[in-house]
Amino acid sequence: MKDKAGRVVKVSGPLVVAENIPQAKMFEMVYVSDKKLFGEIIEIKGNKASIQVYEDTSGIGPGEPVYSTGLPLSVELGPGLIGSIYDGVQRPLDELRKEYGDFISRGAYKPALNRKKEWLFEPVVRKGTTVKAGNVVGKVQETPVIMHKIIVPSGIEGEIISIIEKKKVTVEDVVARVKTTEGTKEIKLFQKWPVRIGRPVLKRLPPVDPLITGQRVIDAFFPIARGGTACVPGPFGSGKTVVQHQLAKWSDADIIIFIGCGERGNEMTDVLMEFPELKDPRTGRPLMERTVLIANTSNMPVAAREASVFTGITIGEYYRDMGYNVALMADSTSRWAEAMREMSGRLEEMPGEEGYPAYLASRIASFYERAGRVFILGSGKEATLSVIGAVSPPGGDLSDPVVQATLRTVRVFWSLDAQLAYARHFPSIHWLRSYSLYVDMLSDFYKKEMGEEWIEIRQEAMRTLRREAELQEMVRLIGIDALSSKDRLIMETARSIREDFLQQNAFMDADTYTSLKKQYRMMKLIHLFNKLAAHALDKNVELDKILSLPVRVEISRAKFIPEKELKKFDVIEEKISSLFNVLVKEVENG
């Protein structure tokens, strides 16, 4: 082993420089010192290679060996991913705890996929079938809701010369053999894939359907498409994590990948405690049965944080390649960018803006580029991978390079606003600053699903909110008395849209998730009230009379109407209509 080793020459935090690593390759995995600290080559100059080390390098010094592996940094892909919690380089945190205790000691290692666990494999092709990368050879029921398809790994093409019958196997057992031009290849339940390379697809397609999130401000105003990209920038405490958790809980994806990237440990615990208890509204099964967690919290090694987003997205692509709709959340991509900045600084690269490396924007772009709606290899079926990243700019300042680089590539911008959060308006997604470039693409879906009228109601609501901002400006200058009744009605309607529709309490069972149907009914109540109120004003009904109608309380409580009792909306609508009838009649009859 010794002769195959290079030698450490420099240690600077997570950066180790070594010389004479035999056949060093970029992004190759290496082990530093006999403590076997795990690292990756990120720069090669002459006979020197720079290594980012995924563990604490205290006590490491020049002269210690560096062992090459010849392999790029990869993840294990196979049954057992769902329900797991991994660190940034896919070490299973639950297994590590069992073996090494509550604190993560250096050199700790356990394979990502349990080697002993048995899975019931069921073949779906027969001996003699010709297969190539992406074809499914068998399946395993990974969780009650996820059928894990065993796909032919990249680079294998040929005839199946043997395949086992339905039986229990471990991930390492060979389930099929394929005769290829380069000899016989084995297929197991799991395969490996280098994290920095996107998994290939047959064809990329533009998105057409929304990812329904159950979050009213998102679904109604700033929807994200399946296979789309979105970002959530905001200052501390503005609600980025809650938004991401809400999407992880309620969006109608088949698989959720949640990456806690350089954030709080307790937030991961929160997910670990809640998700097994919460039920997916579509399947009725615990959310954990469709979720993979990556937790490289802020106190864990910074280089592994850099890798965590790639680990996560590679797992996401793998499930996409089985034909699933996958949604990935990364909280927070700023911490990932900071990890890049730290490594870049130690490499003494030319700094760009705010000390970030010059390649910041291209790295961010290529990460989000791995999202998409695609035809997958093999069956050619449609599948999607949606990516939502939180961004944590210093002081909430949107001119931050990470925010700016992100905005150049993502298509949805949920702008969290400090003032709204401060006033406890949650989610604090600012309705005038945020946007979704998918709105037009998705309008066919919404028309079909909610009716033509929805598009109009939605646009009118938006207009009302914009008009409110102008009117508020006027009120500030000349006082509310200067407004006409009509304008005051607009202000009241806008307030109703904000408080009774946009505000949504993530921690209240009745409010945390709203179906599209209910969103439509809620919005329609506000719309109807406004329409009849405007009509009544025309008929000279006093505004104060309108505003003191007790039915307004019912509109404000409509968010708590259970999904199963949407009929109650009919009752309120009728009540609104008849109340206005009475008001108008009163005036007409003098």
Next chain:
Amino acid sequence: MAKEYVTTREIAGPLLIVDHIEGAKYNEIVQIKAVDGSIKNGQVLEVDGDRALIQVFEGTAGLNLGGTRVKFLGKGVEVGLSPSILGRIFNGSGVPIDGSSAIIPEKRMDINGNPLNPYARNYPLEFIQTGISAIDGLNTLVRGQKLPIFSGSGLPHAQIAAQIARQAKVLGKEEKFAVVFVAMGITFEEANYFMEDFKKTGALERSVMFLNLANDPVIERIATPRFGLTVAEYLAFDLGMHVLVILTDMTNYCEALREISAARKEVPGRRGYPGYMYTDLATMYERAGRIKEKKGSITQIPILTMPEDDKTHPIADLTGYITEGQMFLSRNLFQQAIYPPIDVLPSLSRLKDKGIGKGKTREDHADVLNQLFAAYARGREVRELAIVLGESALTKTDLIFVRFADEFEQKFVKQGEYENRSIEETLDIGWRLLSMFPVGELKRIRPEYIEKYLSRYTTSSEGDTKNAD
């Protein structure tokens, strides 16, 4: 015996560069002997070939190129631990300064610790009653939380922290608890205030103090909180105690960090603070928490004085990005002689939701909290409007909101430094204040609670008379 090197090649600020060394390791500690025989301690920041870059905790004053002797000790900075550490006082480098003898350690731990496995964490949800209404009522602290005080120079953050340390308890439980107090660059007077207070209340026997004062070496501050937190981990997770850690003042810590970074000529981040400050702070703040199947807990109250009261300053900003909320002190309230001058609007305890309610505090807590918050926010808004437009521009309801805001500050927020209010008292004061509104305005409170609680407070005319029943 480790070899001594006299090959110091460069001294720059707090840094030392030593050449021709063999076998130096990253992060190991070194002992530095100056020509006058005095000893300093340092730590290896980088090793490059046969050259080591060393940060000197006591500063480099008195060191020269020829006569400085550097010895590499082959281990990281460690702290010796045993139960008898309780009641002891150390300097910022972990050396006892209370006149008693050194600890005979049962165990030594590296002060950098290892990262806590997120899977090992237990979620903090036990309500801590601090006896301070502005905290218990609106920004509830829970065991294992990290909740900083965002203060400014001259504001009474020390009194508040001491009051919390004095009064904090978990209801219905008698458990072993301890205080770890870490001073970084604060004045003797302030440190002494804590010490006297702990002495007076008998808390000193249950506390461990690490003191790096204003005239102590600046770079030592990088290590001081890590000593404290390592002791806290020992007390919490080896001895099963509930530990409250007070870290003051984080601003001085960050300045020490900046000094090192500048001396290393690193690309500076915002306002000259290093780009890795987030991670550096996180490795300390994240040491708060609870562990599954373990009894103890670490609750952290870091204190930071925001330069120019600016919360977008990197120290406050990065802290806010790591901690689980924050308590803001307001100069304005302070000037009105309101103690504690906690501005409840920008303050937030992110973990409060899981720590309050039936069986924890009281069933109506969440609703009362939301209503008080909303009413006070509106009251403040209207009060400001009144300043611009005059009171005559306000409606009758608006006037009630203004009165509410004033009384909320005077009766709810304001309390004595030694006044220890139970959570019931806090909620009762809240209800009494809310009773000035017509019931229709109390939209955030469930009707059943209004029925159950409000009637107890509506008959008396003045807020501070006893419950009328």
